[in-house]
Amino acid sequence: DAGITQSPRHKVTETGTPVTLRCHQTENHRYMYWYRQDPGHGLRLIHYSYGVKDTDKGEVSDGYSVSRSKTEDFLLTLESATSSQTSVYFCAISESWGGTTEAFFGQGTRLTVV
Amino acid sequence: QKEVEQNSGPLSVPEGAIASLNCTYSDRVSQSFFWYRQYSGKSPELIMSIYSNGDKEDGRFTAQLNKASQYVSLLIRDSQPSDSATYLCAVNSGGSNYKLTFGKGTLLTVNP
Numbered sequence: 001d002a003g004i005t006q007s008p009r010h011k012v013t014e015t016g017t018p019v020t021l022r023c024h025q026t027e028n029h030r031y032m033y034w035y036r037q038d039p040g041h042g043l044r045l046i047h048y049s050y051g052v053k054d055t056d057k058g059e060v061s062d063g064y065s066v067s068r069s070k071t072e073d074f075l076l077t078l079e080s081a082t083s084s085q086t087s088v089y090f091c092a093i094s095e096s097w098g099g100t101t102e103a104f105f106g107q108g109t110r111l112t113v114v
Numbered sequence: 115q116k117e118v119e120q121n122s123g124p125l126s127v128p129e130g131a132i133a134s135l136n137c138t139y140s141d142r143v144s145q146s147f148f149w150y151r152q153y154s155g156k157s158p159e160l161i162m163s164i165y166s167n168g169d170k171e172d173g174r175f176t177a178q179l180n181k182a183s184q185y186v187s188l189l190i191r192d193s194q195p196s197d198s199a200t201y202l203c204a205v206n207s208g209g210s211n212y213k214l215t216f217g218k219g220t221l222l223t224v225n226p
Contacts, residue, residue, distance in 0.1 A: 042218035105157040
């Protein structure tokens with residue numbers, strides 16, 4: 001299994017509070033991603049990183065920010081959690097080899113905003 | 115918005131049959147195509163990747179790609195109850211080799 005650890009695995013938080021999810025990798029892969037998965041919507045990209053301090057928005061980035069100060073860590077922050085951000089969050093990593101890229105996922109974080 | 119479309123299913127097949135899962139994509143410049151398997155409550159697991167037209171076989175799995183038709187499929191031969199899962203099609207998007215767009219997945223049930 002790819003060395004990807006997400007923390008926490010489960011979290012319940014109140015509306016309006018800030019929340020930070022952590023993704024830690026031991027593979028030294030360049031690319032890291034945050035996805036959310038919701039029934040009826042599938043996996044949707046929130047933010048991604050293509051290097052230390054290099055990040056960009058995905059298709060559902062509103063209300064989220066990210067930071068990557070080290071190769072191994074990618075943090076996702078919900079500045080002020082809302083009920084619509086209740087979801088399962090997956091971190092993924094990938095590396096580009098000869099023009100091909102395969103992404104591997106962490107175990108996921110189930111976040112409930114009440 | 116580049117799209118990846120899959121039949122949501124559920125697709126139900128008897129044990130030992132061939133399961134056929136289909137996926138179409140809208141971005142003509144896509145070059146990399148992946149199939150992931152996701153068991154209920156678990157994370158997606160990469161099972162196949164394909165980059166050129168034609169078939170790619172790995173054990174009981176065969177991925178098929180037709181770039182002209184913008185179509186990719188996954189065949190599972192000798193289906194087993196343990197193959198029951200949601201199968202996600204993913205395509206690289208936006209001209210980027212490292213950013214993936216996922217379909218919503220097809221739920222496969224293999225009946226003993």
